[in-house]
Amino acid sequence: MKKLLLVNPSKKERSGFLLSQFTRLPPLGLAYVAAATPENWEIKIIDENVTPLEFESADLVGISAFTANINRGYSIASGFRQRGAKVVMGGVHVSMLPEEALNHADSVVVGEAEGIWRKVIKDFEAGRMAKKYLGPRIDLNTQSLTPRWDLLSRDYLMQPVLTARGCPFNCSFCAVTRFFGAHYRQRTVEDVLSELEKIAGKYIGFVDDNLVGYGPENQKRAAGIFRGMIDRGMKKNWFMQTSVNAAEDEELIELAGRSGCLFAFIGFETIKPETLQSLKKRSNLKLGVKNYLKAIDIFHRAGIAVMGSFMIGNDGDDPDYCRRLLDFILESGVDVVQLSILTPLPGTPLMEKIVNEGRLVCNNFPDDWEKFRMSWVTFRPIGMNADLIYRGLNFIKKNLYDPPRFQQRMLRSFTNLKGGTSYKFVEGLNKALEETWRNAHYYDPDPEWSY
Ligand code: B12
Numbered sequence: 001m002k003k004l005l006l007v008n009p010s011k012k013e014r015s016g017f018l019l020s021q022f023t024r025l026p027p028l029g030l031a032y033v034a035a036a037t038p039e040n041w042e043i044k045i046i047d048e049n050v051t052p053l054e055f056e057s058a059d060l061v062g063i064s065a066f067t068a069n070i071n072r073g074y075s076i077a078s079g080f081r082q083r084g085a086k087v088v089m090g091g092v093h094v095s096m097l098p099e100e101a102l103n104h105a106d107s108v109v110v111g112e113a114e115g116i117w118r119k120v121i122k123d124f125e126a127g128r129m130a131k132k133y134l135g136p137r138i139d140l141n142t143q144s145l146t147p148r149w150d151l152l153s154r155d156y157l158m159q160p161v162l163t164a165r166g167c168p169f170n171c172s173f174c175a176v177t178r179f180f181g182a183h184y185r186q187r188t189v190e191d192v193l194s195e196l197e198k199i200a201g202k203y204i205g206f207v208d209d210n211l212v213g214y215g216p217e218n219q220k221r222a223a224g225i226f227r228g229m230i231d232r233g234m235k236k237n238w239f240m241q242t243s244v245n246a247a248e249d250e251e252l253i254e255l256a257g258r259s260g261c262l263f264a265f266i267g268f269e270t271i272k273p274e275t276l277q278s279l280k281k282r283s284n285l286k287l288g289v290k291n292y293l294k295a296i297d298i299f300h301r302a303g304i305a306v307m308g309s310f311m312i313g314n315d316g317d318d319p320d321y322c323r324r325l326l327d328f329i330l331e332s333g334v335d336v337v338q339l340s341i342l343t344p345l346p347g348t349p350l351m352e353k354i355v356n357e358g359r360l361v362c363n364n365f366p367d368d369w370e371k372f373r374m375s376w377v378t379f380r381p382i383g384m385n386a387d388l389i390y391r392g393l394n395f396i397k398k399n400l401y402d403p404p405r406f407q408q409r410m411l412r413s414f415t416n417l418k419g420g421t422s423y424k425f426v427e428g429l430n431k432a433l434e435e436t437w438r439n440a441h442y443y444d445p446d447p448e449w450s451y
């Protein structure tokens, strides 16, 4: 029997986001690749976030990677090739830059695995694997598979579920529209519910970029999923990613809360409408920055915590903006804050713009991909230099996590969410993000000057 080893690479991090049980998730993409593999293959999935990699023997090795972990992915690829195994790489980074990946792997799959993987395996068995394969965007109603959860480590609190792929918005900094397409492809309510019923664990992470979707028809589907979870007595607790304008349908958010939603990850990105324009973040422009606070209240009223994502280092940001952003975050009652630096990821409209304008400063690839993890200044923004951005990030985080602010924020979340499991997750997520800050290269517990 031939053996396929599927690897999710990770740097050895000391603590934080990828290691906390509240934030980490198993590599769902690899569980789909495994599901598409013929039955006569032995398959093993190794997620380096939880299991050390020992370069065991295998006939074929499949490696998945984002940009942030691509260099570890390349080094694992050469380790296996030196030992005589053939290596195929897939995932979002290599799909954007297949030629780069071919310097490190025997073969690359661009796009989704499900529609092409059997051909890759067949070609491998025949000893004539091609360099590049194009995985078509699959029809989620007819080609969707059940991921091989049985092969994922049990060392995770949350089980990922994907109900849709694609996004019509194409925000300038995001890879999703280019990778999964502009059409929002959805699984049916029944298909999603029957997958949920097969999951034994209590905690589900809906990893869709927007579970609620982009219009009334999509909202109806989301309502069907939430109602089905209640009617079938599933008693799951879960989180979703969605856009801030989902709060326009208050009944839907209330239903989400009743069906077990603990927190919603929402990309607010910025509190400046002109920056939303330049990022082309249409969902937020539609609702308007002035309605952000109202939207957060709607989630809280449904017992759902809000994990808000914000970015600094946009053109036009300055130290005064950092102060205003901190004031907004504190006033808003956002329960968990993911604050990053705007980063041009490969294949995105932002990367194209920054390269065309000659502003990319980290451009020694692949080595510099290490810095494309949203915590490094990788291009020259207009308005703030790198030093000011790092200080701004440190200034905001210090004000979020140092006492007494931290305790005040947690007390407010406790009150808004009426304690319970949502609040437990808020505490856990805050702890993970605080640790990430304290281990960050820009961490300064006692900055000499204030913002
Ligand atoms: C859940 C998630 C996470 C989870 C991790 C889950 C995991 N281990 O996979 C967490 C929360 C930890 C996370 C963290 C980050 N994430 Co994230 N995340 C996602 C999200 C929302 C869903 C991922 C998912 O499960 N997709 C569904 C599966 C089915 O798709 P897939 O993994 O791409 O797999 C398919 C294909 O790629 C292909 N494939 C994948 N692997 C392989 C391997 C082989 C051999 C083959 C043949 C095919 C193949 O086939 C699969 C099935 O069709 C995506 C957005 C998205 N829609 O994908 C962003 C996304 C992947 N994340 C992104 C980013 C930027 C990050 C962070 C840097 C953010 C941060 N601020 O720190 C970190 C970096 C993590 C790291 N490794 O260092 C970007 C990555 C872009 C890029 N070029 O790297 C994305 C695309 C979002 C975006 N806005 O652009 N993330």
Ligand code: SF4
Pocket: 167, 168, 169, 170, 171, 174, 175, 176, 177, 209, 210, 243, 267, 281, 283
């Ligand atoms: S940030 Fe969200 S809305 Fe914008 S393109 Fe990405 S997935 Fe779509």
